[in-house]
Amino acid sequence: MELVTTFVNQAGAKLNSVRWRFRMTPMRLVFMAIAAVAIAIILVRFVLGLGATTNLNDQWPWGLWIAFDVLLGVALAGGGYGTCLIVYVLRRDKFYPIARSTMLTSLLGYIVVVLGLLIEVGQWFNFWRPYVSWGHASVLFEVFWCVSCYTVIQILEFCEVATEKVFKGFHKYLKKAMPVLLIVGITLPTLHQSSLGELFYLMVGKENILWWSVFLPPFFLLSSFFVGAGMIVIESSLAGKALDHKVDNSVLRGLVRISGGAMLLYLILKIVDIAVKGTLSNVFAFDLPSIMFLIELVFGVIIPIIIAFSSLSGTRKGLLWFGILDVAGVILNRFNVVFTGLGKYLNQHGGHYSPAWTEIVVSLGLVSIACLAYLFIAENFNIMGHHGSESVEGVMIDGIDYASTAK
Template sequence: MKVNLFGWNFTVTPARYFLTAVALLGIIVIVFRLVTGMGAVTNLSDEWPWGLWIAFDVLTGVALAGGGYSTALIVHILHQDRYYPVARGAMLTSLLGYLLVMAGLFLDIGQWFNFWRPFVSWGHASVLFEVFWCVSIYTSIQFLEFGEVVTERIGRKWHLYFKKMIPVLMIIGVVLPTLHQSSLGALFLIAVHKVYPLWWSEWLPAYFLLSSFFVGPAMVCVESILSGRVFRHPVPLHVLRGLAYIGGVMMFLYLLLKVHDFTVRGLWPLVFKGNLQSWFFFFEMGLCLCVPLGILFTLWGRTKSGLLTYGVLTSLGVIMNRLNTAITAMVMEGKSLYFPSIWEIIVSAALLAMGCLLYCFIVENFYILDYKPKADKEKVPMQHRLAEAELENH
């Protein structure tokens, strides 16, 4: 059932009812956490100061939102215009991802009312300080980039100004993520004696940067195929295949660097040790890196189901890598184990639900999936041209 309120459309389905219920429950838990503190809703402790909200909501969220900068680099900087059909969808997914990252980071601050201090307290020697500023500025840049989309429907008099800013914003928006994506890996460099060797390396910044780049095309494949089914707007397979192959090259470089690093440091015995860490490592590297990389070089990788499987496994692999680096790698003998509380899980699920609902609302009300440049106006769908005419009349 489609609801129209003050000219804004939103389709109501059982799945969206469920997402709304999860989001509302999460909001209640969030308010309770902000009022009572972290101890009442999390299983964090002095031994485990970082848990699910950092490992998943922040570290993983930043990586999965990398589709925005990698697609912008390919489409707008390298001018590979054949990938334009997925550019706006990737940009929207990235913007929503960074908003959820900021929310997760805010929730993980013990005294949340001091969130403003990094703006005035210049801890320039801290990697976290650089991450905070880069993420904050990049999220602002994405807001400005999205202004081009918003002003196509509302505030049309500002559209030309936003359009003129896009080239500069794109350049800044491609440079900034390379800084904080790699810096998130650098956070663990000083924990050489706390991080299990399978996930610690001097190459951690490069690992985080490479994985954030190749997960971008994987997320674009997942988002495009699923949204194509939901909104009945399929993306041509040759577009997704081309992006997937670019991601595959970066995955292969990542794998080569890992093999070289493990060989130089003599870590292969730990890979086959048979303990908890080695099993998680096999899951991450075997099932979620080597398998999707292999899919791309088979006939299955030329089909929609193959590309969806590649995208899901690659995304899952990056999720596992971030969770392993922040949690599994910290499991040591004599140290208590950490498992997130039900409330931590609910909050993370709620943030995802909010992101999905916002994505659906924006796609249904703005030119995202079926956008084409104005220069190609004859190919713009008739319903959009009629909508533009109606807006001009108002």
């Protein structure tokens, strides 16, 4: 499928044409089908409310959409700020080829988070109220503002990429603004990533002692940082097949070792936390929370650390296993915090929760939309294998440019 966009100036003279491509494959058709069903369910949810499309109740006001679309979405999208820190602040130029693709994944992840918040909020039509109501004492207020502002910052950062192809006259201004955007874009996630942990730190006596900790904010922040490498490894593997793009093993291995260092600090803090709280007996009680905690720690942290600092990180298979276990460990952690950790307390009040099929389809639909957007952008903009600032040709001047699209 191909579209041609023609740019004209105010006088109507044709300046240039831009081609837009999007290959249709069986997998992309599946994504489209899931997205279409999800959009239909979302519309029903907006009209009839949460009760018609979820299994949430008064005891379980937070379910799959918060755990998966918001908490997990924010964590998995954390690779953007981590990569920016490594590439643009620490000046590790060897990682530059994956910078743009990682930032794009992060942007799409945060858009999914924002959509998830809009869908999950009971009275969704009041989404604008935090912008005009100053709730500075609320952790959720800070999270809302940080996530909103960071999403806008990421959109502006992507515009620097987009204006290499369209509306080129704005490119030089966005390029000049990039240093400020990058610094702000690195700072904001450190605030809301840790604040999401603060939400559960406030639940003293409700959250299971295995996951409740004074270290919850740094736990959430560290895990959002080290999961970035896992996401990049998985993304590069999938992109290699879908877009015929391959990232050098040395680049991925370097990222994995940086991630492994953050994981090692995370593990040390976990051990200190267990010792300070005196919960070693809880860890090895071998009931459901204990088993889930051990699986999360062993398969999601300890084994990835071993892979990161061994010869396995030099092989494609070893890197892929690191990515899978790294991401799976963070997924399990967020689900444990919301479901396993709070389950006993919430269920004793008569409430029981399991996701409705509609909740699952909506979550899969949001991921499908993000995947389709990633594929379209990667096929049409300079995302993959970007090694530096290319010269911009055909910069439009003489006033504002307009676009018309034709088959």
